[in-house]
Amino acid sequence: MYRDYSLDKHIIPALPDIIQYRRDSSASFVIIASDGIWDVINNEQVALFVSQRASNKSLSEIISDLFDKCLxxxxxxxxxxxxxKLD
Known part of the structure; x- marks a missing residue:
């Protein structure tokens, strides 16, 4: 039996978490990621992972490597x- 579900009722609200930070002058990049990343690797580990690869890999390669690490x-x-990447 089929039910008529209203499309204007959301199961999960689309309300983002918004946090403002003062930019540290030494920051070279910003990482925005979903919980599939943050649930298995903490902030410091991700920052180190990215910074170790930033000089010799493209950003898309780094993200691919990051996904592999999370898996x-x-x-x-x-x-x-x-x-x-911040200038």
Whole structure:
């Protein structure tokens, strides 16, 4: 039996967490990622992982490597990540 579900009722609200930080002058990138990343690797580990690869890999290669690392750490959630290089 089919039910008529209203499309305007959301199961999960689309309300983002918004946090403002003062930019540290030594910061070279910003990482935005989903819980598929953060549930298996902490902030410091991700920052170190990215900074160790930033001089010899493209950002897309670093993200691909990051996804592989999360899979090795047994992440079972979907993963999304953005790395924004700061000048």
């Amino acid at each position: 090795q750490e047994e992440s079972s959630d979907n993963m999304t990540a953005f790395i924004i």
